[in-house]
Amino acid sequence: MSPVTPTPPAPAADGPLLSVRGVDVGYRTGRRTRLTAVHDASFDLYPGQSMALVGESGCGKTTLGLGLLRLLPRTGTVSAGQILFRRKSGDQVDVRTLAKEDLRRFRWNEAAMVFQGAMNAFNPVLRMEEHFLDTFRAHERRTRRPRAEILEESAELLEMVRLDPARVLPSHPHELSGGMRQRALIALALALRPQLLILDEPTTALDVLTQRSVVEQLTELRERLRFSMVFITHDLGLAAELADRVGTMYAGRLIETGTTRDLFHRARHPYTSALIGSVPPVAGDRHVPEPLPGGPPGLNALPPGCSFEPRCPRATEECTATRPELRVLHPRDEGLSHAAACLHADGAELPTRGGHP
Ligand SMILES: Nc1ncnc2c1ncn2[C@@H]1O[C@H](COP(=O)(O)OP(=O)(O)OP(=O)(O)O)[C@@H](O)[C@H]1O
Numbered sequence: 001m002s003p004v005t006p007t008p009p010a011p012a013a014d015g016p017l018l019s020v021r022g023v024d025v026g027y028r029t030g031r032r033t034r035l036t037a038v039h040d041a042s043f044d045l046y047p048g049q050s051m052a053l054v055g056e057s058g059c060g061k062t063t064l065g066l067g068l069l070r071l072l073p074r075t076g077t078v079s080a081g082q083i084l085f086r087r088k089s090g091d092q093v094d095v096r097t098l099a100k101e102d103l104r105r106f107r108w109n110e111a112a113m114v115f116q117g118a119m120n121a122f123n124p125v126l127r128m129e130e131h132f133l134d135t136f137r138a139h140e141r142r143t144r145r146p147r148a149e150i151l152e153e154s155a156e157l158l159e160m161v162r163l164d165p166a167r168v169l170p171s172h173p174h175e176l177s178g179g180m181r182q183r184a185l186i187a188l189a190l191a192l193r194p195q196l197l198i199l200d201e202p203t204t205a206l207d208v209l210t211q212r213s214v215v216e217q218l219t220e221l222r223e224r225l226r227f228s229m230v231f232i233t234h235d236l237g238l239a240a241e242l243a244d245r246v247g248t249m250y251a252g253r254l255i256e257t258g259t260t261r262d263l264f265h266r267a268r269h270p271y272t273s274a275l276i277g278s279v280p281p282v283a284g285d286r287h288v289p290e291p292l293p294g295g296p297p298g299l300n301a302l303p304p305g306c307s308f309e310p311r312c313p314r315a316t317e318e319c320t321a322t323r324p325e326l327r328v329l330h331p332r333d334e335g336l337s338h339a340a341a342c343l344h345a346d347g348a349e350l351p352t353r354g355g356h357p
Pocket of ligand 1: 057060063073
């Protein structure tokens with residue numbers, strides 16, 4: 001079988017692939033009511049970077065991920081900000097302004113999403129080969145290609161994620177294991193060589209060994225195809241392993257961003273520190289996990305100051321009145337600055353007991 005088509009060179013390394021600026025995302029919750037689930041999100045993602053979004057349930061990670069590709073449910077909208085994306089052509093577009101047809105081409109060709117729980121992503125009545133044929137035919141710019149040619153390329157994609165095409169292509173989704181489906185979904189998402197892959201809890205439904213192999217394959221694929229990744233996870237071990245950058249979200253806001261090392265070793269926001277402290281370490285360091293009591297505030301009843309203040313061991317009176325902005329503490333190029341939204345971010349070091357790399 002012919003080798004997989006060589007990867008086009010990554011876009012000019014002189015600018016970000018994705019520039020998210022002041023993005024708000026909300027849902028309509030009633031005839032006159034709205035809920036802002038993501039507030040003022042801003043970050044730059046450069047070609048080849050992998051960024052994890054972490055935080056407790058309901059903090060807005062999935063909403064932000066879906067918003068970036070305008071894949072929100074009907075009731076959801078990106079209501080403010082810009083999502084600037086450098087296309088393969090080199091032009092920069094604001095994803096918010098793409099017209100329907102252009103948006104359809106943008107997805108899969110330039111950016112693709114791997115959803116949580118691969119079963120729901122596939123149509124149960126279609127064989128896997130149909131899913132590949134449909135994806136290529138619906139999104140490719142080229143003129144209609146013969147079925148055999150597309151299937152050959154699909155087989156190469158499946159081999160790339162170490163699946164046997166002869167077994168997978170004729171099967172229906174339910175005839176495959178969860179791990180096989182998840183890998184097939186990753187292969188499908190990469191079919192048109194997008195520059196950006198957004199993964200929402202890519203390994204959650206899988207057993208530990210299968211998780212491991214999916215993680216290894218993602219790492220390998222990223223080295224080979226050089227796409228950028230934003231992945232949403234509850235699993236801090238996965239974040240430490242797959243990401244070179246992390247963004248912590250709390251109550252709809254990005255409250256700390258930096259390199260993986262910054263967040264796991266030099267966290268400057270008490271929430272990041274508590275989140276890391278609340279899970280067992282991946283390796284080494286035998287700290288006893290300390291649960292983080294309470295939960296994030298309701299999004300329509302946010303406290304006037306810092307949203308984390310009611311749970312924060314460091315909170316002072318000032319924190320009840322002033323909402324801290326995400327402030328750069330350690331500037332670096334390529335979106336890698338360490339920034340935290342805490343009035344006391346310059347204070348004493350916070351415990352980082354994660355034992356993560
Ligand atoms: N379709 C929707 N309609 C209304 N509100 C929604 C909808 N989807 C999500 N929300 C609300 O938006 C907020 C953010 O949810 P989101 O799923 O983005 O958080 P998350 O951090 O990804 O959580 P999880 O880790 O559990 O997936 C939550 O308060 C949630 O209830």
